[in-house]
Structure formats: structure tokens, C-alpha cells
Amino acid sequence: MNADSAHDATPAYLSRMDTWWRAANYLSVGQIYLLDNPLLREPLTLGHVKPRLLGHWGTTSALNFIYAHLNRVIRRNDLDMIYITGPGHGGPALVASTYLEGTYSEYYPDVSEDTEGMKRLFRQFSFPGGIPSHVAPETPGSIHEGGELGYALSHAFGAAFDNPDLIVACVVGDGEAETGPLATSWHSNKFLNPVIDGAVLPILQLNGYKIAGPTVLARIPREELTQLLSGYGYEPFYVDAQTPASATHALMAKTLDTVIERIRSIQNEARRNGIKSRPRWPMIVLQTPKGWTGPREVDGVQVEGNWRSHQVPLAGLAENPAHLKQLEEWMRGYKPEELFDKNGRLLEDIRSLSPQGRRRMGDNPHANGGVLLRELRLPNYREYAVKVSQPGATTGEATRVQGAYIRDVLKLNEPMKNFRVFSPDETASNRWGDVFEVTDRNSMAQILPGDSDIAHDGRVMEMLSEHQCEGWLEGYLLTGRHGFFSCYEAFIHIIDSMFNQHAKWLKVCNHIPWRRPIASLNYLLTSHVWRQDHNGFSHQDPGFIDHVVNKKAQVIRVWLPPDANTLLCVTDQCLRSRNLVNVIVAGKQPQPQWLSMDEAIKHCDAGIGMWSWACCDDGGEPDVVLACAGDVPTLETLAAVTLLREWLPSLKVRVINVVDLMTLQSPREHPNGLPDSEFDGLFTKDKPVIFAFHGYPFLIHRLTYRRTNHASIHVRGYKEEGTTTTPFDMTVLNDLDRFHLVEAVIDFVPGLRERAAHIRQRVRDKLVEHREYIRVHGEDMPEIRNWKWKE
Incomplete structure (x- = not known):
């Protein structure tokens, strides 16, 4: 794509961009602190401030800085770009930036681009009935939940696969970089194909601190960090915050232009001439103070450039009037009167710095993937x-x-x-x-x-x-x-x-x-x-x-x-x-395979059902229900049925198989839940149910506790007994095998304990026979290995 010289990083352009950054920072601070007086048109009082101050400032200014610069390269190069922010609670930045570009008000018309809309923008942040403090689904342009660290870079590469024109700018916080998922995700570059995939631009944001202590990557020598990132296969470019801010803007703009050129060069070369070797993709390391542009000191203690700026730099405003005064000075330092007109709308000269339409990162359709979703072509x-x-x-x-x-x-x-x-x-x-x-x-x-x-x-x-x-x-x-x-x-x-x-x-x-x-x-x-x-x-x-x-x-x-x-x-x-x-x-x-395709379709459509071919209840009320969920539990249940037919031929047994586990829940709790009347029809209201389950037994009790017959449901499943052994012995160790299921029937069907004592003895003998056989032969008994269902 051809670059647009109108968006070159001239001093005049960067000066305008600095005002955009100031506006984003102002809106970010306002979200954390203010209920009213959004443009400070009157002296700040406690009545204008939220009673509970929630949110995170430490990473916010740097995220706004990056957003402002990405806007320029999007416009300059007509880029298709989305923005993923890994640093935890950077919500104020993304909300502020999408508000400035106009996207936020388009998605939420009540948060309008005027004084009243700005007031709503501030009030809703980390407030009952409002929005979270992190980047969340409510945030336009986001595909990444910022409430937990470690996944940003993996999400970014996943977004880039099969999106050849997309660039995913992904900010990795230096605290986040200490997590296991993030550490392994650097290797994603070994899977990104420059011909068919898009590009990921990692931006490692070194602000030096986590919640209350220094970060690992910010405290190692620059040479060592370069070696680490180069070892991962990247070409790192460094941008260090400088004084004055104009110097930082100039360095960031120059670096971004170089990095975008590198990305395009890699892609163009591969798409013209094929892949000769694995590319070394560029990345940026942005080193800024934590709490950048915020209060430098509070109560004589360093805040900017320190862990103390992580959340709310100025707290206890009601108890400390000096803090309220310092907050007002901080916010007025962004000069809101130079940013917004008398109606609270961003000045047009600043608004024009944002991309237009779907090129805005807050409105990019890739960040609302359902817009682009196409139905799969599925075979029959x-x-x-x-x-x-x-x-x-x-x-x-x-x-x-x-x-x-x-x-x-x-x-x-x-x-x-x-x-x-x-x-x-x-x-x-x-x-x-x-x-x-x-x-x-x-x-x-x-x-x-x-x-x-x-x-x-x-x-x-x-x-x-x-x-x-x-x-x-x-x-x-x-x-x-x-x-x-x-x-x-x-x-x-x-x-x-x-x-x-x-x-x-x-x-x-x-x-x-x-x-x-x-x-x-x-x-x-x-x-x-x-x-x-x-x-x-x-x-x-x-x-x-x-x-x-x-x-x-x-x-x-x-x-x-x-x-x-x-x-x-x-x-x-x-x-x-x-x-x-x-x-x-x-x-x-x-x-063993149990159902024909026609039978399987009907069974899966219901999610649960009686297997009439396995039942021996003469179509009437059973003496016991044998239920099963999972392939091995189904096998053992059917094997138990054959034993019951042989040993207790007069016993009426019903067999139920569960495919959709959530049918067991009440429909009041899950949309797939079986209505109570149907559940009672299958499981009866008062007969014992022996349930052979794939997982931990307690889960079945959790799902069925509101059912009429819950007290009669007896579950056999995995009870944390395992080792290297035979397949059947695994079921024996956990009482899920056919013999233990028969024993459970004897225990819970009224009157059977006395009448079937000889069957219980036979079961115990079989279990001893099994134990001795596997210890000698190292495999299951032939009658287990060769068992077949018989009608």
C-alpha cells in the first residue's frame, strides 16, 4: 500500500498528535475519578468525585500513547489493524481512545460526544450498572479480556492466521511477560506464514513495575533483553521515553514507520518469491515510566515511575483535601480547554487525526468476528x-x-x-x-x-x-x-x-x-x-x-x-x-458400537434416552434403573445387564444412556435440561437408580439434586483410584465395573440383599479371580476381553 505523505511524522503533525494523547489521558483520569463536572468548568469538589475509586492508572497513559501512534500509521498506510492490550486493567485507555475516534458513541449513543455524554462516560466506569475496569466485551475493538494476564500474544497470532491483510498490534506488559502462557507464546512466530497470514506487531511495554514490585524484564541489562528477544526470533526496536515528550513522539513515529516497512517487505518478498527462510519479524520495546504523565509525587513519595502508580495514585480525597487539589491540578495539566469545545466535543483538528470508518481500531470488523463469520461447508x-x-x-x-x-x-x-x-x-x-x-x-x-x-x-x-x-x-x-x-x-x-x-x-x-x-x-x-x-x-x-x-x-x-x-x-x-x-x-x-446412524440421530437429538433393546422391564415400571454416561460406563452397564439377566432373570431393569450431560439439570437451570415430567418418566419417582458415570460421582448429584428421585440416585464413577494396570482393572479400582454395578443393584433394590446373597458371593469371587488373573498374566481375563452383548 502506498503511504500518504499527509500523515508523515512532521513536528506539526506530532504536536497535534500530542493533543490527541492529552485528550485520551484526560478522559482516562476522568473515568477513574469523576462523577460530575467532566470538563472542570468549575472548581473540583468532593461532590464531583466517585465515593469509591476503582481502576488502574499505571499502564493507561502508555496504552493511549501507542493508540495515538497506531492511528497515524493506519492513516498513512491505509492499514487494516486491531489492537490487543495485554497489560491487565488498561480499560480506561481503550474506552477513552475509542470515544475520541467516535466509535464508542456509535455503539453507545447515550454516551454522546458532548458534555453530558462525557459525564456518562466517566460515571459508568467501575460503577454499579456500568462497565468493568479492564478491557472487556463491552469495549469496542477488543477481542481480549484484560482481567487475566498471559494470553494477549497467543490471541494476537490466532487473529492473524489466515488474515493476510491484517496487522495485530499487541501490547505485552512487562508484568504479563512473567506468566507461563506469555513466555511460551513468543514462539508463535515460528507458525506465522507471511504468504497466507497477517502480521503481529508485539510491543513490549516496559514500565518497570507490577502491583507492588519490579518486573523481571525491566531489571535486566538492555543487551540481555535484546539477546532474549532475538533468541525468540524477533528484531527488537527500542523506544525510550524522553524529555521533552516531542522527542518521544518523534522516536516512536520513526520506529513505527520502520517496523511497518519491515512487515510489508517480509510479506511482499514471500508473496512474490515464496518462502526461502523463516522471517525475523520486528517488534518494539517501549520503555516508559509507570504512571506516565500522572502525579510525580504524592505526600512526598515518588509515584510516577514507581509501583505506587499502579492503581489509583491519589486516594483518600475526603480525608485529605490536598489530594483533591492535586487531582484537579493533574487533570487541568492536560489543558481540557484546548481539547474540547464549549459543548464538550473534541476539537475538529484533533478528531481528524483518527482513521475513518472501519479503519478505526474500535470499529474494525475483525474485533467483532461474528460480522465476518461464514458458515462452514460441512460434509454429510x-x-x-x-x-x-x-x-x-x-x-x-x-x-x-x-x-x-x-x-x-x-x-x-x-x-x-x-x-x-x-x-x-x-x-x-x-x-x-x-x-x-x-x-x-x-x-x-x-x-x-x-x-x-x-x-x-x-x-x-x-x-x-x-x-x-x-x-x-x-x-x-x-x-x-x-x-x-x-x-x-x-x-x-x-x-x-x-x-x-x-x-x-x-x-x-x-x-x-x-x-x-x-x-x-x-x-x-x-x-x-x-x-x-x-x-x-x-x-x-x-x-x-x-x-x-x-x-x-x-x-x-x-x-x-x-x-x-x-x-x-x-x-x-x-x-x-x-x-x-x-x-x-x-x-x-x-x-463396541451400539447404535445405527438413524438410532444415533434420534438419541442425540433428545440428548438422553431409554435403550429399549437393553431393557428387561417388559415396558412397565422397573425394579431398578441402570443409567450410564460415557463410553466405558456404557460398556460396563450393558455387561452388568447381561449378568443380571442371567443371575436374576425376574428382575425388571431399565437402561438409560445420557449423551448430553446437561439434560440431567432442571430446565430452570439449563436450557437443555429435561422437563421434570420427562425426567420422572425415565428415572421413575421412587425406584433405585444406579448411575455409571465417566467422571467424578458428585457431579451427577450436583446436576440432579432438584429432581424428585435424587435421594435414590447412586453414582459410580472415578474416585481418584488409578495406576498403571489393565483397562478393566481401572473400572474395578473405582467400583465402576460390571460386578460392582451388580452388587449395587443388590444393595439398593428392596428385598434383594436377603434373596441374592449367593449372587453377591459370586460377584466377590469374580473380583478375586480378576485380581489374581491380571497379576499373573498382565491382561484382563478372556471373558472380559472377549465379552459381547447378547440380546
């Missing part, structure tokens, strides 16, 4: 069905079947380049190896002759960091694309907190009319607890779903398909959904 999942002539007669690997479907999703959407697969080095392990028939693993690093399925333009994103995969995928989804994340079940916990933030983001977005729905965040959790017998106790943890169901019901779904055909139905449904987090738990090992 029925065509991948496993043929099931009768229940259990066919064996299959559910996730391998799913992998063939995902392969063709990639193939069908290759022209649009809007779907990628993410996994921490587990795509093949999780049986999605078929995807490598149509694409490769992505890498811009060195590729050796012996490497397999690796290419510069691969659409499988693998890095041995769950943080990185999650951050990339979130950035990809938030900018209007689709994806899937497969992971070992036990280690998805690594991103518990990242999931939290995304789920909260979606919950808030559901109440913001201008936020368009985005594609759902889809997880496949496999290599699960019941088939981690080879890796042992460290790999056995089904608790992520417990964590997930704590979030707002409107945004979470948990799926436990028992076989391949139900997994196909669920996968298709998840890829079509919007603004959800879908968690699918499915095994990758050979397992």
Missing part, C-alpha cells in the same frame, strides 16, 4: 457412519471415525481458509491422523527430510503447550473463523483459567446487541481416564467437565457420546453451533 456426517446391524456386534474407534469427518471439513473449507485444527502434539495420537491426507502440521521452522506431515502452509496447529493452542484458537474464533481443539483429558486442566475467561466473554456478549455470535469453542477430550491404564495415575483425571458446568448454562454444553455414530452427530452439531463452549469426551480405543 451420515456418510461416515459405522454400520451397526445389531448392538455391540461391531467394533470401532470412535475418534478415528470422527477424524475422517474432520479431514473432509478441512478439505471442503480449504478455499475459504476458515477452519484449523489445534492440538498439543496429539492429533495422530488422538486418532485424527486422516487429516494429514489433506493438510500438514504447520511450521515455519526448519523442516528436515525425515519429518512427516509438516509444511509451511499446514492447517494443523501443534505445539506442546495447551496454553498456546487454546490462545491461538480463541483468537481465531474471535475474529470470525472456526476450529477444533483435541487434547488428552487429564491435561486440558492446564487451560482451566483460559476457558474461564472465554466462557465469561461469551456470557457477557450474549447481552451486548452489537456483538455478533461467533463459532463455538469445541474441545475433544480423549485419551481419557478409563483408557489411560498404560500411562497411569498422572494421566487419569476427568475433572474438566466439573469445572465447565460451573459456568453460565447458556454458554456451556458437555457431551459424552457412547460410540462413533453418536460422536459424529454431536460433532456436526457442535460445528454448527454459535457462542457456546462444547466439551466432547470420547474414547479412541476399539469399543
Whole structure:
């Protein structure tokens, strides 16, 4: 793109830009402190100040400074750019900057560009019924929740993938740079293809301090920092705050022009001549005082350039009138009378410095990804069905079947380049190896002759960091694309907190009319607890779903398909959904297949159902209900049914399988909840229910505690007993096996304890036989390994 000389960094232009920066800083301070008197048209009094002062000043001025300079290069080069701010609570800056460019008032017309609108802008910040103190979904132009540190750079690269014209300016705070997710995210540059992807411009903001102490990167020698960043593969450019401010503006402008030129040069070279080697992308290190342009001292103690400026530099205004006076001096120092007209509107000469229309970072459509979202082209999942002539007669690997479907999703959407697969080095392990028939693993690093399925333009994103995969995928989804994340079940916990933030983001977005729905965040959790017998106790943890169901019901779904055909139905449904987090738990090992595709479709549509072919209640009221959720629990439940038929033929047994875990909740608590009348019809109002569950037993009690028959529900699941052992022994250790399920039936069906004492003895003998067999042979008994369902 041709540069516009009208926006060159002349002294006159930079002087005007300094006024824009002053205006942004003024609005930022006003948000933290003021309820009224927004333009200081009268002397400041306590009545004009908020009773509770909340917010963060320390990083704000630097964020405004960067925003002002990015505006210039956007206009100069007609750039398509979004802005991600990693430094925690930088909310005042982004709200102020989008207000100055006009975007904020367009999204929130009541916050108008006048004195009354400015008053509303100030009042709403960190105020009941208002907006948060950090960059949140309510903030135009944001795709990054600023309430938690560490994810900014991963989000930025995720946004840049498959967006060849986009530049993502990403500010990394030096406190944030100490987090594990951020530390690993520097390596994202090894995956950014200059031909098909956009660019990420990291801006490391060194202000020296965290909440109450110095940061690591601000206290190491410049040479060491350069070596570190160069070792990560970047070309660092330094901008140090200087006196006067005009010198800092001039240096920043010159550096940004150089950096944008470098980015364009890298892209143009690769797009003309192909990729010869991995690019060394530029980045900026901006070193400024913490609390820049704020009070230098308060009560004789240093504030600017110190940790004391992190939050509210001047507090206790009611108790200390000197602080109120100092606040007024601070705000008047920005000279609001030179920035806003008599009606409170930004002066036109300053307004004209902002980009126009969709080039404004607050109005860039990539930051409201649903605007750009295109429907996936999905194959007909029925065509991948496993043929099931009768229940259990066919064996299959559910996730391998799913992998063939995902392969063709990639193939069908290759022209649009809007779907990628993410996994921490587990795509093949999780049986999605078929995807490598149509694409490769992505890498811009060195590729050796012996490497397999690796290419510069691969659409499988693998890095041995769950943080990185999650951050990339979130950035990809938030900018209007689709994806899937497969992971070992036990280690998805690594991103518990990242999931939290995304789920909260979606919950808030559901109440913001201008936020368009985005594609759902889809997880496949496999290599699960019941088939981690080879890796042992460290790999056995089904608790992520417990964590997930704590979030707002409107945004979470948990799926436990028992076989391949139900997994196909669920996968298709998840890829079509919007603004959800879908968690699918499915095994990758050979397992019996229970339902034909037609049966699977009906079962998944309901999410829960009675398997009449497995029941022996003569279509009437049962003596006991055997419920199951998960592939291994389903297998053990059906095996228990065959034993009960043989040993207690007169017992009336009903079998219920749960695919959509959230059907167990009351519809008053979850939109997928089964109505009470239907729940009672399935589980009865008073008969014992033995529930074989994939995860921790207490979760079923949490979900069903309001149901009529909750007191009669007895759950068997994982109870933190595991080791390196046989697959069946894992179920035995946790009382989930067929024999313990039969024993539970004897315990809880009235009258059976006395009548079935001989059956209980048989169960105990079988468990001893099992224990002795595996210790001698190292595998499960033939009757376990070769068990088949019989009608």
C-alpha cells in the first residue's frame, strides 16, 4: 500500500498528535475519578468525585500513547489493524481512545460526544450498572479480556492466521511477560506464514513495575533483553521515553514507520518469491515510566515511575483535601480547554487525526468476528457412519471415525481458509491422523527430510503447550473463523483459567446487541481416564467437565457420546453451533458400537434416552434403573445387564444412556435440561437408580439434586483410584465395573440383599479371580476381553 505523505511524522503533525494523547489521558483520569463536572468548568469538589475509586492508572497513559501512534500509521498506510492490550486493567485507555475516534458513541449513543455524554462516560466506569475496569466485551475493538494476564500474544497470532491483510498490534506488559502462557507464546512466530497470514506487531511495554514490585524484564541489562528477544526470533526496536515528550513522539513515529516497512517487505518478498527462510519479524520495546504523565509525587513519595502508580495514585480525597487539589491540578495539566469545545466535543483538528470508518481500531470488523463469520461447508456426517446391524456386534474407534469427518471439513473449507485444527502434539495420537491426507502440521521452522506431515502452509496447529493452542484458537474464533481443539483429558486442566475467561466473554456478549455470535469453542477430550491404564495415575483425571458446568448454562454444553455414530452427530452439531463452549469426551480405543446412524440421530437429538433393546422391564415400571454416561460406563452397564439377566432373570431393569450431560439439570437451570415430567418418566419417582458415570460421582448429584428421585440416585464413577494396570482393572479400582454395578443393584433394590446373597458371593469371587488373573498374566481375563452383548 502506498503511504500518504499527509500523515508523515512532521513536528506539526506530532504536536497535534500530542493533543490527541492529552485528550485520551484526560478522559482516562476522568473515568477513574469523576462523577460530575467532566470538563472542570468549575472548581473540583468532593461532590464531583466517585465515593469509591476503582481502576488502574499505571499502564493507561502508555496504552493511549501507542493508540495515538497506531492511528497515524493506519492513516498513512491505509492499514487494516486491531489492537490487543495485554497489560491487565488498561480499560480506561481503550474506552477513552475509542470515544475520541467516535466509535464508542456509535455503539453507545447515550454516551454522546458532548458534555453530558462525557459525564456518562466517566460515571459508568467501575460503577454499579456500568462497565468493568479492564478491557472487556463491552469495549469496542477488543477481542481480549484484560482481567487475566498471559494470553494477549497467543490471541494476537490466532487473529492473524489466515488474515493476510491484517496487522495485530499487541501490547505485552512487562508484568504479563512473567506468566507461563506469555513466555511460551513468543514462539508463535515460528507458525506465522507471511504468504497466507497477517502480521503481529508485539510491543513490549516496559514500565518497570507490577502491583507492588519490579518486573523481571525491566531489571535486566538492555543487551540481555535484546539477546532474549532475538533468541525468540524477533528484531527488537527500542523506544525510550524522553524529555521533552516531542522527542518521544518523534522516536516512536520513526520506529513505527520502520517496523511497518519491515512487515510489508517480509510479506511482499514471500508473496512474490515464496518462502526461502523463516522471517525475523520486528517488534518494539517501549520503555516508559509507570504512571506516565500522572502525579510525580504524592505526600512526598515518588509515584510516577514507581509501583505506587499502579492503581489509583491519589486516594483518600475526603480525608485529605490536598489530594483533591492535586487531582484537579493533574487533570487541568492536560489543558481540557484546548481539547474540547464549549459543548464538550473534541476539537475538529484533533478528531481528524483518527482513521475513518472501519479503519478505526474500535470499529474494525475483525474485533467483532461474528460480522465476518461464514458458515462452514460441512460434509454429510451420515456418510461416515459405522454400520451397526445389531448392538455391540461391531467394533470401532470412535475418534478415528470422527477424524475422517474432520479431514473432509478441512478439505471442503480449504478455499475459504476458515477452519484449523489445534492440538498439543496429539492429533495422530488422538486418532485424527486422516487429516494429514489433506493438510500438514504447520511450521515455519526448519523442516528436515525425515519429518512427516509438516509444511509451511499446514492447517494443523501443534505445539506442546495447551496454553498456546487454546490462545491461538480463541483468537481465531474471535475474529470470525472456526476450529477444533483435541487434547488428552487429564491435561486440558492446564487451560482451566483460559476457558474461564472465554466462557465469561461469551456470557457477557450474549447481552451486548452489537456483538455478533461467533463459532463455538469445541474441545475433544480423549485419551481419557478409563483408557489411560498404560500411562497411569498422572494421566487419569476427568475433572474438566466439573469445572465447565460451573459456568453460565447458556454458554456451556458437555457431551459424552457412547460410540462413533453418536460422536459424529454431536460433532456436526457442535460445528454448527454459535457462542457456546462444547466439551466432547470420547474414547479412541476399539469399543463396541451400539447404535445405527438413524438410532444415533434420534438419541442425540433428545440428548438422553431409554435403550429399549437393553431393557428387561417388559415396558412397565422397573425394579431398578441402570443409567450410564460415557463410553466405558456404557460398556460396563450393558455387561452388568447381561449378568443380571442371567443371575436374576425376574428382575425388571431399565437402561438409560445420557449423551448430553446437561439434560440431567432442571430446565430452570439449563436450557437443555429435561422437563421434570420427562425426567420422572425415565428415572421413575421412587425406584433405585444406579448411575455409571465417566467422571467424578458428585457431579451427577450436583446436576440432579432438584429432581424428585435424587435421594435414590447412586453414582459410580472415578474416585481418584488409578495406576498403571489393565483397562478393566481401572473400572474395578473405582467400583465402576460390571460386578460392582451388580452388587449395587443388590444393595439398593428392596428385598434383594436377603434373596441374592449367593449372587453377591459370586460377584466377590469374580473380583478375586480378576485380581489374581491380571497379576499373573498382565491382561484382563478372556471373558472380559472377549465379552459381547447378547440380546
